[in-house]
Amino acid sequence: MHKIINFKSSTLLPLALVCISIVAMVHSINKSKADSAMLKRTYTLLNLSKNIQTIPIIQNDSFKSRLLPGNEGVAKAVDNTLERMLDNLIQMQKITADNPAQQKQVVEVRTALETFIHESNKSLINKGGLNLLGPTISIVSDGEINQLYAVMIERLREFDSGLQKSSQQQQKYASLSGLASEIIMLVSLLLGVSIFLKTHKGLRKEVSLRQRAEEYWKSALTELKYQKFALDKHAHVVVTDTQGRIQYANAKFCEISGYAQDELIGQNHSIMNSGQHPKGFFKEMYRIIAKGETWHNEICNRTKDGQLYWMDTTIVPFMNDNGKPESYISIRTDITQRKAVDEKNHLLAFYDPLTTLPNRRYFVDRLSKAVTASKRFGRKSALLFLDLDYFKTLNDTQGHHIGDMLLQQVASRLKSAIREGDTVARIGGDEFVVLLDELNEDIIEAAGQTEVVGEKLLNILNQPYLLNGNEYISTLSIGVAMLDSQTQTEEDLLKQADIAMYQAKKAGRNMVRFFDPVMQDTINSRVALERDLRKALNEKQFQLHYQVQVDSTGLPVGAEALIRWRHPERGMISPAHFIPLAEETGLIIPIGAWVLDTACAQLALWQKKSFTSHIELAVNVSAKQFNQVNFVEQVRQSIARHHINPSMLKIELTESMLVDNINDIITKMSELNAMKIRFSLDDFGTGYSSLQYLKKLPLSQLKIDQSFINDMSSDGSDRTIILTIIAMARALNLDIIAEGVETDAQLAFLRNYGCDHYQGYYFSKPLPINEFELILAEGAECSLNNPLLTLAA
Numbered sequence: 198m199h200k201i202i203n204f205k206s207s208t209l210l211p212l213a214l215v216c217i218s219i220v221a222m223v224h225s226i227n228k229s230k231a232d233s234a235m236l237k238r239t240y241t242l243l244n245l246s247k248n249i250q251t252i253p254i255i256q257n258d259s260f261k262s263r264l265l266p267g268n269e270g271v272a273k274a275v276d277n278t279l280e281r282m283l284d285n286l287i288q289m290q291k292i293t294a295d296n297p298a299q300q301k302q303v304v305e306v307r308t309a310l311e312t313f314i315h316e317s318n319k320s321l322i323n324k325g326g327l328n329l330l331g332p333t334i335s336i337v338s339d340g341e342i343n344q345l346y347a348v349m350i351e352r353l354r355e356f357d358s359g360l361q362k363s364s365q366q367q368q369k370y371a372s373l374s375g376l377a378s379e380i381i382m383l384v385s386l387l388l389g390v391s392i393f394l395k396t397h398k399g400l401r402k403e404v405s406l407r408q409r410a411e412e413y414w415k416s417a418l419t420e421l422k423y424q425k426f427a428l429d430k431h432a433h434v435v436v437t438d439t440q441g442r443i444q445y446a447n448a449k450f451c452e453i454s455g456y457a458q459d460e461l462i463g464q465n466h467s468i469m470n471s472g473q474h475p476k477g478f479f480k481e482m483y484r485i486i487a488k489g490e491t492w493h494n495e496i497c498n499r500t501k502d503g504q505l506y507w508m509d510t511t512i513v514p515f516m517n518d519n520g521k522p523e524s525y526i527s528i529r530t531d532i533t534q535r536k537a538v539d540e541k542n543h544l545l546a547f548y549d550p551l552t553t554l555p556n557r558r559y560f561v562d563r564l565s566k567a568v569t570a571s572k573r574f575g576r577k578s579a580l581l582f583l584d585l586d587y588f589k590t591l592n593d594t595q596g597h598h599i600g601d602m603l604l605q606q607v608a609s610r611l612k613s614a615i616r617e618g619d620t621v622a623r624i625g626g627d628e629f630v631v632l633l634d635e636l637n638e639d640i641i642e643a644a645g646q647t648e649v650v651g652e653k654l655l656n657i658l659n660q661p662y663l664l665n666g667n668e669y670i671s672t673l674s675i676g677v678a679m680l681d682s683q684t685q686t687e688e689d690l691l692k693q694a695d696i697a698m699y700q701a702k703k704a705g706r707n708m709v710r711f712f713d714p715v716m717q718d719t720i721n722s723r724v725a726l727e728r729d730l731r732k733a734l735n736e737k738q739f740q741l742h743y744q745v746q747v748d749s750t751g752l753p754v755g756a757e758a759l760i761r762w763r764h765p766e767r768g769m770i771s772p773a774h775f776i777p778l779a780e781e782t783g784l785i786i787p788i789g790a791w792v793l794d795t796a797c798a799q800l801a802l803w804q805k806k807s808f809t810s811h812i813e814l815a816v817n818v819s820a821k822q823f824n825q826v827n828f829v830e831q832v833r834q835s836i837a838r839h840h841i842n843p844s845m846l847k848i849e850l851t852e853s854m855l856v857d858n859i860n861d862i863i864t865k866m867s868e869l870n871a872m873k874i875r876f877s878l879d880d881f882g883t884g885y886s887s888l889q890y891l892k893k894l895p896l897s898q899l900k901i902d903q904s905f906i907n908d909m910s911s912d913g914s915d916r917t918i919i920l921t922i923i924a925m926a927r928a929l930n931l932d933i934i935a936e937g938v939e940t941d942a943q944l945a946f947l948r949n950y951g952c953d954h955y956q957g958y959y960f961s962k963p964l965p966i967n968e969f970e971l972i973l974a975e976g977a978e979c980s981l982n983n984p985l986l987t988l989a990a
């Protein structure tokens with residue numbers, strides 16, 4: 198240190214020259230790290246020269262002539278340069294007014310410049326200059342330091358060659374883009390100017406700007422300090438990066454979250470997630486803040502030891518120079534207490550304290566939304582009004598606490614009986630309501646579904662209750678009002694369901710009644726049909742009819758077994774009428790098993806007669822039946838029981854079945870196929886068959902749906918579909934059968950395009966077994982007279 202203080206005043210020029218030669222050396226070494234170290238050393242040397250009190254007499258002639266006191270041209274040039282620099286900074290301050298980060302940098306440079314000018318009265322390169330260079334060095338990379346250094350040296354040379362060029366240079370530097378370049382330019386100018394200033398006392402400039410800048414900074418800092426203090430007192434502050442990693446958390450936040458600051462910094466904010474928000478909640482939050490917009494909401498977080506707490510949260514994105522968020526500042530206030538009060542109030546306002554079910558107010562709100570949806574979108578819903586039978590008697594004889602126990606148990610059974618999305622509420626003493634949503638679009642189907650749920654609820658609530666150690670059986674009456682586009686108001690609906698419930702009570706209690714008499718009739722007949730269907734199997738009311746299938750020469754080659762129900766009072770009921778109900782109620786399982794077994798028994802008989810032994814039999818199998826886990830086994834057992842040739846059995850599956858569980862279907866089909874059973878795909882063309890699946894299924898036949906055959910004469914596109922199906926079957930090496938053939942024209946068209954087999958009223962309607970066998974017995978004669986041969990002739 199002392200050594201340097203003892204520097205002689207005459208060292209200024211050599212110092213500048215040292216500077217230049219160092220730079221030259223640095224350039225020749227051309228290594229950025231060494232450059233920056235060298236540069237720092239040079240600055241230090243220059244700075245230390247402030248201790249040199251005597252102005253050096255510059256030996257070099259070219260310098261000397263310009264630096265001598267009284268050289269007004271030089272003085273003016275320096276003044277101009279300084280003014281331009283300050284003007285430039287003032288301009289930059291204006292331009293960067295909307296960017297606080299840039300503004301701060303400009304103000305820093307300006308302050309440093311002013312400081313520098315002021316200080317340069319006393320020294321060559323001084324603290325002010327170094328302060329300016331210090332932050333500059335720290336904010337620029339090594340490469341930029343080299344650039345800075347190069348500019349600085351160039352400036353020294355320019356001073357050497359004449360300051361009059363400075364305005365051109367100013368322009369040149371102004372073209373350098375970006376703030377960093379601007380700073381480099383100013384620094385280099387300053388370095389040059391400072392040397393000059395030191396040597397020319399007459400040019401010293403009185404600068405009050407520095408004081409102003411200092412005051413500005415002081416007040417800005419104080420303001421910031423106040424703001425930070427107020428914020429920290431009031432709010433929980435967290436700063437995260439764009440990946441959600443915590444960069445900063447204030448003490449208040451650490452306190453509420455239970456984490457120490459070093460446990461939070463670097464962690465992802467999600468460590469505080471409570472799991473209380475729906476999936477899309479944070480996704481939506483990030484979507485907004487990533488756009489640079491402010492987000493505000495209430496968030497539930499979890500403390501380090503697992504407690505939940507609520508924060509009213511505002512997240513402000515902090516943008517970089519490219520207009521992209523570089524971090525997110527979240528400012529929060531603790532609203533846990535308010536939330537608890539809100540929740541308590543909500544519970545009191547919308548829930549029944551005895552059963553914890555929603556109350557009337559809540560339910561009416563839900564109902565009103567359902568009414569709107571049914572009016573607007575035609576959605577079908579149902580309102581069930583439940584009233585416990587003889588509840589008043591229980592209350593009066595056993596006391597209210599026993600009545601309360603029953604109500605609580607009823608509520609809990611109801612809650613577990615309904616689907617998610619449906620609503621159950623207690624709206625009065627022993628009155629409960631249920632809203633069933635998203636029922637079938639068809640109102641009759643929807644009413645059928647409601648009837649099923651109503652019966653289920655009766656069953657569940659009829660099970661014995663244990664009240665204070667005693668068993669108690671309670672029944673209930675249910676009234677139903679359906680919601681459709683005609684629905685008036687929620688109050689009307691409640692009245693209708695209430696009326697229907699009283700009808701149920703009047704009719705003997707413990708039953709479901711619909712408000713609409715037409716609906717009630719439909720439901721009644723459906724209930725009756727279901728009841729009769731359950732009896733039909735035991736009472737042997739089903740029988741199979743057989744419809745012939747012929748080949749392209751008209752010879753009978755097979756038959757389709759079609760079920761018929763001979764009802765004791767209603768006569769013959771079409772399968773189109775009862776099969777859907779059987780599927781809905783699950784009765785299709787025993788009915789389907791009966792069909793399969795009866796068909797196998799028939800095949801066994803046919804195998805023994807010469808005129809029928811070649812006839813194969815197709816059986817319809819519904820989705821529910823096929824999806825049974827033991828379906829393959831059932832078939833195996835039927836085949837074994839009747840000792841039939843399995844290759845004579847054909848299973849018809851509908852195309853619509855292939856939508857779900859396709860892999861399971863393929864597995865089962867393959868197992869059955871391995872037993873030599875064949876498959877025909879029924880109603881082909883009406884579903885959504887994917888060629889991908891068709892390829893994988895072990896099918897032997899496609900059955901063109903009768904709707905295409907029916908409309909082919911009037912609809913050209915149906916003809917095209919038929920031809921496409923035939924072509925597809927050819928490509929997949931599948932047999933093709935057309936069903937519903939009724940006319941010469943249909944037959945001629947199909948035959949012309951190479952259909953393999955035919956079924957329809959043109960040949961025969963489905964017939965009872967004895968009539969069907971008559972046709973087969975007359976087969977030879979039949980084939981001679983058959984329309985296909987006539988056509989072929």
Ligand SMILES: Nc1nc2c(ncn2[C@@H]2O[C@H](COP(=O)(O)O[C@H]3[C@@H](O)[C@H](n4cnc5c(=O)[nH]c(N)nc54)O[C@@H]3COP(=O)(O)O)[C@@H](O)[C@H]2O)c(=O)[nH]1
Pocket residue numbers: 744757758759760771772773776789792817818819879880903936937938939956957958959963
């Ligand atoms: N799961 C089961 N479904 C079965 C069973 N038995 C029948 N069904 C299905 O019921 C639907 C109605 O059947 P049905 O009233 O027997 O009608 C069949 C034929 O009678 C009728 N058909 C045949 N040819 C013609 C014709 O030329 N014109 C015309 N209008 N109708 C005709 O088509 C029905 C045969 O349909 P498909 O099964 O698609 O070949 C029906 O969906 C049956 O599948 C059963 O045991 N199990």
